[in-house]
Amino acid sequence: MPHEITITRLIDAPRERVFDAWTNPDSLNTWWGPQGFTNTTQSIDVRSGGVWQFVMHSPDGTDYPNRITFEEIIRPERITYLHGEDEGRPRDFHTTVTFNDVGGRTLLTMNMVFATAELRQAALGYWAIEGGHSTVDKLSEFVAAAGGERRLVLTRIFQAPLAAVWRAWTEAEQIKQWWGPAHFTAPVVEIDFREGGKYLYAMRDPEGNDYWSTGEFIEIAPQERIVYTDSFADAQGNVIPAAMFGMGDDYPDVTTATLTFEDIGEGRTRLTLVGQAPAGEMAEMARAGWSTSLDKLAQVVAR
Structure with missing residues (x-):
């Protein structure tokens, strides 16, 4: 109306x-x-x-x-x-x-x-x-x-069609262009995008330090929803305890995240991310990191 x-x-x-x-x-x-x-x-x-x-x-x-x-x-x-x-x-x-x-x-x-x-x-x-x-x-x-x-919930509206935002999350060459917070790069993106498939990503900070993550795709509803697990990892894809990265002893080594994609008309897409939030200051750091990552994603899909 x-x-x-x-x-x-x-x-x-x-x-x-x-x-x-x-x-x-x-x-x-x-x-x-x-x-x-x-x-x-x-x-x-x-x-x-x-x-x-x-x-x-x-x-x-x-x-x-x-x-x-x-x-x-x-x-x-x-x-x-x-x-x-x-x-x-x-x-x-x-x-x-x-x-x-x-x-x-x-x-x-x-x-x-x-x-x-x-x-x-x-x-x-x-x-x-x-x-x-x-x-x-x-x-x-x-x-x-x-x-x-404890949950981290982020919603972002992109000035781009649903298909473009979906590709940016599911195609390796696109993910490389935006994965990681501001000033980080993503030198390694390996993705087997299917239910039961796994991924291994590396993001690199300005000092050249690499941070690896891995997980498995649990549910894929094309252009609607992605449910996946997420863990800190080494370069071989072995899970590393989250506590080693300051996430707190009660933070699970394997968490689950859900992405939902919605076509809201006029060539725009709403993305909602729901994941596990760490405690204390780490929660704000996680939010800030994801927010700047999504800023980079917005630039990619707007091209």
Whole structure:
């Protein structure tokens, strides 16, 4: 619809936990907003007719006043609210959030309806879709942590067709062009892209040190999903304990990651990566590394 923006995500957590993350004031304040943003709550009353007045702080220090007026809260099925800037501007758009159980996981749908197409277009100019997906990334990580798990969730929208993004993940010569954080190269990419096939990649830092990884492709749904294992390795593909790389004694030597690819129209592709997150500062380092890798990928697929 010309006045709407809809964001959906299948979250690997029960819907009661996901719903509670939306209605517990401390939880909501923790995960709300895109990656890098924080919140200062001025007042919050999470009930039908209640108001959450808060300020979002961007990484560059810009403050964004927000006012959410909750209309309907039906646990654990639905939340509706008006979202504006302040009491004098209480409604920029109306949002309905639904929580559907899918075999113990939660299909979250956020439907935002704007009064006019012009208001929707203005929101797109502020990266509303990208910010929405980044916010749901944080929600996914939050509910995983609430369940005793640590997850890294990243979503990126590429200005490139689905087929191009898929090839960039599955063809060796393309992977070599972007694998690894900023300023790293990928001198070795060996890939047997089939279910049960394995890969062995090396990324090289600016000082010439090589870091190897290996794994196996568990599930491949062409141009939809890739599920694979991931481990630190040596040049022969032998698994090396993750603890040797500072990941912590409780970090598994073999982890599983899932990539989903979605054609979102107009020649654009949404990629979502869900993987295991290390603890503490290593989690932020992992996020930063993946983020800059995806920046490089964006340049490759835009050519």
